[in-house]
Amino acid sequence: MIFYFLSSILLIYLAFPNYFNPYGFWPLALIFAVPLFFVLEGRSLPQRVLLGTLFGLIFYALLVQWLIPYSLLGYILFVLVLTIQPVLFAALYRSSGRLVDILYIPALWVASEYLRTLLLGGFSWNLGHSQTFNIYGLQIANLFGSWGISFVLILINYCLYCLIRKFENRKIYAAVLVAVIVFVAGYGILSIPSASVTKSVDTFDVCAVQSNIDSRQKVNPDFIPHHVAHQIALSQSCLTKKKPDLIIWPETAIASDFIQDPGMKDQMLKFVRAAGVPVLVGAALWKGEGNQNSAVLLLPDGHIRAVYHKRYLVPFSEYMPSGGTWPAVSQLFHLKDFHFIPGRRSPLFSLANYKFGVAICSEDTIGFFFRQFSKYGAGFAVVLLNDGWFRHNAALVIHGQNAIMHAVENRLPIVRVANTGWTSFIDPYGRVKSNQEPWFNSKAVVTYKIHPHFEKTLFQRIGDIFAVFCCVFVIIFRMAQFATRPSSSMAIDDEGLP
Numbered sequence: 001m002i003f004y005f006l007s008s009i010l011l012i013y014l015a016f017p018n019y020f021n022p023y024g025f026w027p028l029a030l031i032f033a034v035p036l037f038f039v040l041e042g043r044s045l046p047q048r049v050l051l052g053t054l055f056g057l058i059f060y061a062l063l064v065q066w067l068i069p070y071s072l073l074g075y076i077l078f079v080l081v082l083t084i085q086p087v088l089f090a091a092l093y094r095s096s097g098r099l100v101d102i103l104y105i106p107a108l109w110v111a112s113e114y115l116r117t118l119l120l121g122g123f124s125w126n127l128g129h130s131q132t133f134n135i136y137g138l139q140i141a142n143l144f145g146s147w148g149i150s151f152v153l154i155l156i157n158y159c160l161y162c163l164i165r166k167f168e169n170r171k172i173y174a175a176v177l178v179a180v181i182v183f184v185a186g187y188g189i190l191s192i193p194s195a196s197v198t199k200s201v202d203t204f205d206v207c208a209v210q211s212n213i214d215s216r217q218k219v220n221p222d223f224i225p226h227h228v229a230h231q232i233a234l235s236q237s238c239l240t241k242k243k244p245d246l247i248i249w250p251e252t253a254i255a256s257d258f259i260q261d262p263g264m265k266d267q268m269l270k271f272v273r274a275a276g277v278p279v280l281v282g283a284a285l286w287k288g289e290g291n292q293n294s295a296v297l298l299l300p301d302g303h304i305r306a307v308y309h310k311r312y313l314v315p316f317s318e319y320m321p322s323g324g325t326w327p328a329v330s331q332l333f334h335l336k337d338f339h340f341i342p343g344r345r346s347p348l349f350s351l352a353n354y355k356f357g358v359a360i361c362s363e364d365t366i367g368f369f370f371r372q373f374s375k376y377g378a379g380f381a382v383v384l385l386n387d388g389w390f391r392h393n394a395a396l397v398i399h400g401q402n403a404i405m406h407a408v409e410n411r412l413p414i415v416r417v418a419n420t421g422w423t424s425f426i427d428p429y430g431r432v433k434s435n436q437e438p439w440f441n442s443k444a445v446v447t448y449k450i451h452p453h454f455e456k457t458l459f460q461r462i463g464d465i466f467a468v469f470c471c472v473f474v475i476i477f478r479m480a481q482f483a484t485r486p487s488s489s490m491a492i493d494d495e496g497l498p
Helices: 002-015 026-030 033-040 045-063 072-082 084-092 101-119 127-131 137-165 170-191 224-239 262-275 325-330 361-365 367-375 393-410 458-462 465-484 487-491
Strands: 204-210 246-248 279-287 290-298 304-309 349-351 354-360 378-385 414-418 424-426 432-434 444-450
Touching: 002 026, 002 033, 002 045, 002 127, 026 127, 026 137, 033 045, 033 137, 045 072, 045 084, 072 084, 072 101, 084 101, 101 137, 101 465, 127 137, 127 393, 137 170, 137 393, 137 458, 137 465, 204 224, 204 378, 204 414, 224 262, 224 444, 262 279, 262 290, 279 304, 279 378, 290 354, 304 349, 354 361, 354 367, 361 367, 361 378, 361 393, 367 378, 367 393, 367 458, 378 393, 393 414, 393 424, 393 458
Parallel strands: 204 246, 246 279, 354 378, 378 414
Antiparallel strands: 204 444, 279 290, 290 304, 349 354, 414 424, 424 432
């Protein structure tokens, strides 16, 4: 059983972006849980909890090990919180060979993912994200979100397990397996238009500036004026041919409040006026008690059109939680250079008759952000980020998988602009255009032609209802099972398994 257990961990690790392949081997997610089901079969509740804990700790410790140089404390806590999901799944797992389990097992997986998302305040990275490079399998996300993909993956795994296990009704399991694969593949093929078909004849051109400024040096006040001049020089490449509709600089491209610095503000406005193009720039603006991680839209007429302050900050990275314990703990771990305070609103920006949403870095893990953008009329979204802290391409792609998923869920084009990392454009069907590898330690100035998209998807309308339904189904199923369980079985086995 140890071999099966480790095999399951290795398969799911390799399905995501990993040390061996920064894009991952997504087909492995179709079979990773089969050996896990064999390991969990017939185990008592304490044994399943232990197995779920070990599975989560080992898998996530491997998957996000690139976080260690950035924040050791953040890495440890992140792994522990992520492990909640496999623990919940293993604790409530049951497989008696009855047909109803073909719904219960996938629903349980989705329910455990959703509960973890609630605990993490909306952080929605889950098993379904492993399929972001499975272009056809990805398309059902516009129906039920990443939850639907997670459900399908576990359903396929469980059908394979039942066929190998030789449960009764094998023909039904085989039929369900074939039907699911045909439906998902067929829906994907029919959903994606040919390259020559577009939803809009108009384009909105954005020029993304990847400035490749060292993350440590960027926050040094003595170097900030040089960094501003460096990015202005890079941005001149945006103007050599047809002028874009918008120039975008990455997260904290200016690591200070340039609006309150007369010299730096004049320098920026002079550049924007000369360019004749609006500029969206990431900055660390000051608000009384602390900095705010902000995006500022400057217009050629010298006005500031809009400002957005990041709402969802990362604990132990962008701020230290309050309380008497954390200041002492923070002395033992790697501290960041800012203690940001959160913003309160998520307005849409508007230019050239188009609206667009803005998210900053980790906010692209918050699914409802992008549903709101689409709901209120955004034709595309922009994500500003700085992944220069992460020195492995797998980390960049794992981060980027969030934007790919949200683009498909809402049929919303997304532009990601990084200081150094995976600057890219994602169309409404999850197809990615990016700057060329290597993404690290390289400057890049890339212009993307966006066809603003305004399709209202089922997922945009219903949100996480599918995940909520899975939770309700699991609760009702467990209550019904408990109500019908013979009292004598409780003394033998908590599940009444054979």
